[in-house]
Amino acid sequence: MREPQRSSFWVLTAVAGVCLGAAAVALSQPGDKQPQTREMATAENLSVAFRDVAKRVLPAVVSIETRTKAVEVSTNEELPFDDELFQQFFGNRPELREMLRNRRIPPREGKGSGFIIDASGIVLTNSHVVEDADRIVVRLHDGREIEARSWASDARSDVAIVRIEAEHPLPAVPLGNSDRSEIGDWVLALGNPFDIGVTVTAGIISAKGRATGINERENYLQTDAAINPGNSGGPLVNLAGEVVGINTAISTRSGGYDGVGFAIPVNMARWVAEQLVEEGRVRRAYLGVALQELTTELRRQFDIPPGKGALVGQVFPDTPASRAGFHEGDVILEFDGHDIPNRTALQELVEVSDVGRQYAVIVQRGGERVTVNVTLEEMPGDFTPALRRSQRGGNGESAREPDGVEKFGLEVTELSDEIRESLRLPDGTSGVLIRRVAPGSPASQAGLQPGDVIVQVRTTPVGSPEEFEEQTKDLSLDDGILLLIRRGTGTLFVVLKPVE
Numbered sequence: 001m002r003e004p005q006r007s008s009f010w011v012l013t014a015v016a017g018v019c020l021g022a023a024a025v026a027l028s029q030p031g032d033k034q035p036q037t038r039e040m041a042t043a044e045n046l047s048v049a050f051r052d053v054a055k056r057v058l059p060a061v062v063s064i065e066t067r068t069k070a071v072e073v074s075t076n077e078e079l080p081f082d083d084e085l086f087q088q089f090f091g092n093r094p095e096l097r098e099m100l101r102n103r104r105i106p107p108r109e110g111k112g113s114g115f116i117i118d119a120s121g122i123v124l125t126n127s128h129v130v131e132d133a134d135r136i137v138v139r140l141h142d143g144r145e146i147e148a149r150s151w152a153s154d155a156r157s158d159v160a161i162v163r164i165e166a167e168h169p170l171p172a173v174p175l176g177n178s179d180r181s182e183i184g185d186w187v188l189a190l191g192n193p194f195d196i197g198v199t200v201t202a203g204i205i206s207a208k209g210r211a212t213g214i215n216e217r218e219n220y221l222q223t224d225a226a227i228n229p230g231n232s233g234g235p236l237v238n239l240a241g242e243v244v245g246i247n248t249a250i251s252t253r254s255g256g257y258d259g260v261g262f263a264i265p266v267n268m269a270r271w272v273a274e275q276l277v278e279e280g281r282v283r284r285a286y287l288g289v290a291l292q293e294l295t296t297e298l299r300r301q302f303d304i305p306p307g308k309g310a311l312v313g314q315v316f317p318d319t320p321a322s323r324a325g326f327h328e329g330d331v332i333l334e335f336d337g338h339d340i341p342n343r344t345a346l347q348e349l350v351e352v353s354d355v356g357r358q359y360a361v362i363v364q365r366g367g368e369r370v371t372v373n374v375t376l377e378e379m380p381g382d383f384t385p386a387l388r389r390s391q392r393g394g395n396g397e398s399a400r401e402p403d404g405v406e407k408f409g410l411e412v413t414e415l416s417d418e419i420r421e422s423l424r425l426p427d428g429t430s431g432v433l434i435r436r437v438a439p440g441s442p443a444s445q446a447g448l449q450p451g452d453v454i455v456q457v458r459t460t461p462v463g464s465p466e467e468f469e470e471q472t473k474d475l476s477l478d479d480g481i482l483l484l485i486r487r488g489t490g491t492l493f494v495v496l497k498p499v500e
Contacts, residue, residue, distance in 0.1 A: 046186070049239050053188055054200045056241045057115075059141045059171035061234060062123055063192040064162070066110040066133035113191035113198075113234035114138070114162060115243065117273070119169035121146075123162040124273055125233030126248055126264075127153035130160045138164050141171075141198060152276040156284075157217045158248060158264060159272040160233075173235060176242025178265035181205050181221060189225035189247050189261065191234025201226035203261075210262060211344060214249055217351075219344050220262035221245045227261035236263040245269075271352060284351040286379035288319020289326060290490055291343035297495040301482045303367065304331050310343040312363075314491040324374035327365060328484060328491060329459065334362035350376065366459065408472070408481075408496055409441020410434050412465050415453060429486060430463045431455040442477055446494045453486040 112129030116122065123138060130136060136148035146164045153160035164170075181187075185205045192198050203225030210220040223236060227247050236245035245263030252258040275282045292313040294304055302311070309331040315321050332340050336359045340346045353359060358375045412432040419433055431453040437443045456462060457471040458481070475481050481496040 049186075050188065050200075050202060053237060053239060053241045054190075057173050057188070057190060057235065057237050058198060058200070060116040060173040061141060061190045061198050062114045062116065063139040063195070063198065064112045064114050064123075064125060064129055064233060065137045065139070066112070066130055067135045067137075068108045068132055069134045111192065111195045111230050112232045113230065113247070115190070115233075115235040116170050116172045117175060117243075119172050121149075121164040121166055121170055122277060123164060124246065124269065125160050125162060126246060127155050127158045127160040129233045130162060131155065136162055138162060152280045154272050154276060154282045156215070156282070157268060157272045158215045159246070159269045159276070161273055161276045173237070174242050175266050175270055176238055176240065176244045178221065178244045178267045181208070181238065181244045181265075183207060186239050187223055187225055187244065188237050189223065189227050189231065189234065189263075190237065191227070191231035191247055193226075193228035193230040195230055206260070209342075209344060212249065212251070212262060214262075217268070217347065219265055219268060219348065220248070221265055223261050223263060224259050225261060226257045227263075228257050231261075268348070283355070284379050285353045285355050285376035286320065286383065287326070287350055287374065287376070288316045288321040288383075290314040290316070290492070291346065292492055293343060294331070295495075297480050297497060298482075298493060301480055301495055302329075302331050302364065304364065307341050308339070309333055309364070310340050310346045311493065313493055320374050320377050324361075324372050326363070326372060326374070329493070330363040330365050330370075330372075332361060332363050333369070335359060336361075351379075408443045408477070409438035410443035410448060411436040412454065412468055414464060424488070425453065425486065426489065429453065429455075430461065431486060432462055432465055432468045434485075440499065442496045442499055445499055446483075446496050448485065448494065449487075451487070454483055455486050455491065456484045458482050 110129065110133070112125060114123040114125035114129070117124045130151050130153055133151070136151060137145055138148055139145045144166075146166060149163045149165055151160060151162040183205050187203060187205055189201045189203070190198060203223050205221055206224050207222035208219075210222045211218040212220065221236065221244065223245075225236070227250050231247045232249075234247045235243040236247055238244050243266050245265055246269050247261065247263050249262045250257065251260040251262075272282050290313045292298070292311040294302070294309055294311050298304075298311060299306065299309075302309075312321075312326055312328055312330040312332065315326045315328060332346055334340060335346060335349050336353070338345075338349055340349075353376055355376055355378045358373055361372045361374055363370050363372055411434070413435050415429070415431055415433045420429055434443075434448055434450055434452045434454065437448050437450060454462060454468060457468065457475075460471050462468045462471055472481065477496055477498045483494050483496065484491060485494060
């Protein structure tokens with residue numbers, strides 16, 4: 001019942017404001033002129049700036065409607081009946097299988113935003129706005145609706161371009177330089193929230209370099225300019241009327257605007273869009289490693305100061321990195337003479353580098369600086385560093401509990417061939433299997449879970465529970481214990497420390 005009271009409060013406030021406004025009008029005579037303060041002049045100038053930017057940019061902002069065809073599914077091969085996750089959620093139910101065996105996925109519609117970047121009819125938007133679309137209709141600011149001639153997208157960066165044709169050149173908005181945007185800069189967000197019509201909201205750049213885990217490539221500008229569902233793909237512009245970002249995502253608990261929005265920096269989007277326009281796809285270089293952020297504990301273990309380095313958590317086989325001799329545990333400090341402050345910076349440098357060219361990379365390995373020369377290759381079209389997780393653990397009771405159970409809150413056992421196969425681990429994987437993790441223990445706090453495989457303790461490989469016990473018996477949680485674990489097909493480093 002609190003919501004109606006809250007609504008009544010706002011209604012009463014509005015009514016009170018009207019009454020006060022009427023009183024002010026009665027007291028002020030037509031000939032009276034109120035002196036303008038410096039604050040009022042500043043506010044008026046800002047209002048004029050917003051108005052000018054909106055007038056210039058709005059004609060180039062478009063609404064995008066996508067439609068997909070109905071899909072008939074009638075073969076067992078297209079249904080994941082034997083998939084472990086499917087079985088976990090739905091079980092082995094014949095009636096469910098029969099229902100899904102002959103099903104029809106109905107047509108779907110989607111709504112989003114975009115903006116014209118070339119008078120010939122090239123629209124820039126988000127990949128997730130147009131993905132899986134069979135038909136795209138673009139609605140211009142003047143009300144015209146034009147069916148898209150073609151489109152191309154890059155899901156890794158969440159950037160897409162849409163081509164439309166018109167009789168006359170279309171209004172376009174210029175792209176700015178997002179690297180020059182600073183925290184505190186005023187920005188306007190434009191787009192079509194909730195399909196109510198193109199809308200302008202104002203705010204500031206709240207932060208830079210944000211990573212949310214939504215996309216594989218992230219370096220978002222954060223803003224408090226209101227962004228809502230439907231705004232995706234619209235422009236974030238500075239007071240010069242230049243696009244500095246593509247409105248992409250929000251952090252919300254309500255489903256709508258909660259004050260935190262994210263935009264793809266236009267410098268990243270421009271590089272992708274240029275390739276999509278010219279070739280219809282993005283050609284990017286890659287190393288072939290999975291990178292981890294260096295937490296405070298990991299920095300202490302690897303002796304890396306804050307603001308430097310990207311940790312190699314895994315080296316994928318048959319990649320430039322594996323051929324060059326990168327190791328798990330390498331901390332990349334420099335790439336082609338550029339200091340590396342974090343993994344995002346390294347990804348940006350590598351992706352825009354030349355395919356086929358050799359680059360010098362300085363890493364810290366075992367406390368020493370080592371130069372690794374790597375020849376970059378084009379990233380395969382099916383390459384993703386996403387790591388699969390397995391929740392399975394071993395069966396039966398262990399013959400004995402190593403000391404690690406009491407010290408760290410975990411129980412380990414032999415990694416048999418049968419368990420290795422059930423966990424879908426690569427051939428040749430060695431280590432010890434975590435069977436149990438005690439709630440509230442150091443192992444639990446570090447994020448370990450049953451089914452993880454401990455590959456090494458610090459820099460020493462372990463192949464049995466006895467070796468694990470031997471390597472950990474003299475180590476102290478107070479100093480932190482570095483472990484390399486394998487989870488599914490990926491590896492990552494964790495640090496065991498006392499429970500906080």
